[in-house]
Amino acid sequence: MFSERETISLIPGLSEARLQAWVERGWVATVITEKGRIFGDIDVARLRLICTLRDEMEVDQDLLPTVMRLLDQVYDLRRDLRTTWSAIAAEPENIRDRIAARLDPA
Amino acid sequence: MQDSLYKTLGVSKTATQSDIKKAYRKLMKELHPDLNPGDSKAETRFKKVTAANDIIGDEEKRKRYDAGEIDATGNETPQQQYYRQYADGRGQNPYQGQAGYQDAGDMGDIFSQMFNRRQGGAQQAFKGQDRRYNMSVAFMDAALGGKKQVTMADGASLNISIPKGIESGKTIRLKGKGEPGHNGGPAGDALIQVEVENHPVFTRNGLDIEVTLPLTLYEAALGGKVSVPTIKGNVGLNIPAGSSTGKVLRLKGRGIETARKKGDQLVKISIQMPENIDADLKAFMESWQKDHPYDPRKSMKGAAHV
Known part of the structure; x- marks a missing residue:
């Protein structure tokens, strides 16, 4: 877990004002403690990605929530797909074969 | 090899710094690993593109590269922690719950239930x-x-x-x-x-609480009742005579309690020597050793690699 100050120092391009605004807009989750906000590994990585999108890919501020929402959906879909795959993988071979046949009608 | 970094970014050797920057941005939008989870080809290309940009995207380094002072691999980029390493994992994270399946007919209901999605409202009303x-x-x-x-x-x-x-x-x-x-x-x-958060005394392992209990030499040798902290207060624990360091005693039902289950507290013994080995203890140990030798390292014999 990283404090607000540590988080800012870890990520080039992240400022206090940006962090404040992004938390308020709900782009990133924050840890609430008596001592102030702290951020986990995934939050730091997400902040780094948002900085990259904003500064290096020049994604417009208004477009950013759309990009993040689509990305969140991609990761969700991948997660659900993996869950489905492992459920199929746990089935006996004849059932797996039947599903495979349906997925590949040719 | 001299033109390979330019080739990687798809620019000519005479490109301006701003051309290189533009080319890099374009490739980055296409190849960034967080935008291409599960695509190792894009990742490999992205690494090459980033490495190329690190050199020829920097005017000073580019001059040295052109002059042959540094080679294409001269600069190693630090390992970046990408977002997808966290978001694409199996564990729970606070950013999930975005994908919906309400448009998939009967299967949508099944998938919604399986993946615990919220059920959609009426046509126009959005949660x-x-x-x-x-x-x-x-x-x-x-x-x-x-x-x-x-x-x-x-x-x-x-x-x-x-x-x-x-x-x-x-x-x-x-x-x-x-x-x-x-x-x-x-x-x-x-x-x-x-x-x-961590606790200085208690460690959690599922529903069990683990505690290391320091004992004096004589408590360990003679046994007896010792007060042990648990998450609900102190409890008297009977130490069997002759308990060694590492021995684990179980306090049944003194762990974490949930609506359905109750964990135990596991007490691991750790014998602590007195701060000073005084003359009395030294004399006693020397005489005791003479009459009662024992070998706690029997099982280690022959284990060393010769």
Whole structure:
């Protein structure tokens, strides 16, 4: 877990004002403690990605929530797909074969 | 080899710094690993592109590269922690719950249930987005349950009940505390992911609590009742005579208690020598050793690699 100050120092391009605004807009989750906000590994990585999108890919501020929402959906879909795959993988071979046949009608 | 970095970025050797920057941006948008989860080809290309940009995107380094002072691999980029390493994992994270399946007919209902998605409302009414938070919780509050006041992103103050036995990574859902709904739809929820803090004495392992109990030499040798802290207060524990360091004693039902189950407390013994080995103890040990030798390292004989 990283404090607000540590988080800012870890990520080039992240400022206090940006962090404040992004938390308020709900782009990133924050840890609430008596001592102030702290951020986990995934939050730091997400902040780094948002900085990259904003500064290096020049994604417009208004477009950013759309990009993040689509990305969140991609990761969700991948997660659900993996869950489905492992459920199929746990089935006996004849059932797996039947599903495979349906997925590949040719 | 001299033109390979330019080739990687798809620019000519005479390109301006701003051309290189532009080319890099374009490739980055296409290849960034977080935008291409699960695509190792894009990742490999992205690494090459980034490495190339690190050199020829920097005017000074580019001059040295052109002059042959540094080669294409001269600069190693530090290993970056990409977002997808966290978001694309199996564990729970506060950013999930975005994908919907309500448009997939009968299968959509099945998938919605399987993946615990929210059910969609009427045509125009949308539920507000969920707000995600993390919250650190003191070890004892997580073990025994408790209340915690927190400040939400919009400045509002909320009292949260922490269910007893909650573990790191689990999420507390506060209905209707997320973003407001649209067109009469309900508000989203606040999803608070819990991070349990460490405790100086107690360590948690599932529902069991682990504690290391320091014993004096004579307590370990003679046995007897010793007071041991548990999460619900001190408990008298009978130490069997002759207990060695590493021996684990179980206090049944003294671990974490949830609605359904009760864990134990595991007490690991650690014998502590007195700070000073005084003349009395030294004399006693010397005489005792003479008449009662024993070998605790029997089982290690012959283990060394010769």
